[in-house]
Amino acid sequence: MTNIIVALPRPEDAKSIRNMLVRNGFQVAGTCTTGAQALQLADGLSDGIVLCSYKLKDMLFTQLKEDLPAGFEVLLLASPHILAESRGSGVMCLAMPLKVQDLADTLHLMVQEVERRRRKRRERPRDRKPEEEQAIRQAKLLLMERNHMSEEEAHRYLQKCSMESGTNLVETAQMVLVMNGL
Numbered sequence: 338m339t340n341i342i343v344a345l346p347r348p349e350d351a352k353s354i355r356n357m358l359v360r361n362g363f364q365v366a367g368t369c370t371t372g373a374q375a376l377q378l379a380d381g382l383s384d385g386i387v388l389c390s391y392k393l394k395d396m397l398f399t400q401l402k403e404d405l406p407a408g409f410e411v412l413l414l415a416s417p418h419i420l421a422e423s424r425g426s427g428v429m430c431l432a433m434p435l436k437v438q439d440l441a442d443t444l445h446l447m448v449q450e451v452e453r454r455r456r457k458r459r460e461r462p463r464d465r466k467p468e469e470e471q472a473i474r475q476a477k478l479l480l481m482e483r484n485h486m487s488e489e490e491a492h493r494y495l496q497k498c499s500m501e502s503g504t505n506l507v508e509t510a511q512m513v514l515v516m517n518g519l
Contacts, residue, residue, distance in 0.1 A: 339448040340366035340385035344375040344401070345414075346394050354388065354440075361441045363448075372396035376404055384408030384455060386447050391415040391423070402428060408454065410447050469507040476510035479517055 341363055345351040351368035358365050366385065367378045371394045375387055387409055389398050402411045411428040413420070420430045431443055465473075473495070480491035499509040 338364045339451045340364055340382050341444065342366050342375050342378050342385060342387045343368045344370070344372065344387055344389040344393055346370055346390060346392065357437060357440070358444070361437075363441075363444060370394055372401040372404070375401060379405050379409055382406075384451055386410045386412055386444065386451060388412045388414065388444075391419050398423075398428065399426060402426070408451070410451060412443065412447060465507065472507055472514060473510045475519065476513040479513065479519065483517070 341358060343351045343355050343358070343365060345354065345368075348368070348370055351370065355365045355368050366382060369375050369378060372389075373395055375389065375393070379385065379387065384406075385408070387401065387405060389401060389411060391398055391413065393401065398411060398413050405411070413423060413426075413428045413430045414433055414435060415423065415430065417432045420432055423430060429443060429447060431439060476495060477488055477491040480486050480494060481488060484491075486494065495506055495509050495513070498513075499506045502509065502512075504512070
């Protein structure tokens, strides 16, 4: 679930928004009144959304956005004339006074985007170490030599064995090498 940090200068406003978000099924990581507190909360999380006002006690929303870790989105709550000045700042905006349904709908869209990016990051293949690449290459060469396979067939064979045995490709390649005395 995506964490939301509520950063508003007045503690009672932050608590009120937090309670409304929790009632609507959102996970609120915390509330704060300063940008420094929001940054500290964000540092403990991998990604999320910071819901903030134009000006916090110690910084403007633009400074907060710049200092947030990668993976965080900002939802700015401000008056219409301030929002007009903030166009093109790379943040999602909602005009005050706030409608609960508008806030919930906007946050649902933002949560979907954060979770999509999280899945994409997780699905990205990790880089292998040179010795792991070497083991895969050697196993493929062995299969190509002894079993008269093409490189593609050897690779597919290793992938199939890997899936069937529940091991990763490197472990499977190492097993092939060990079984053949290498």
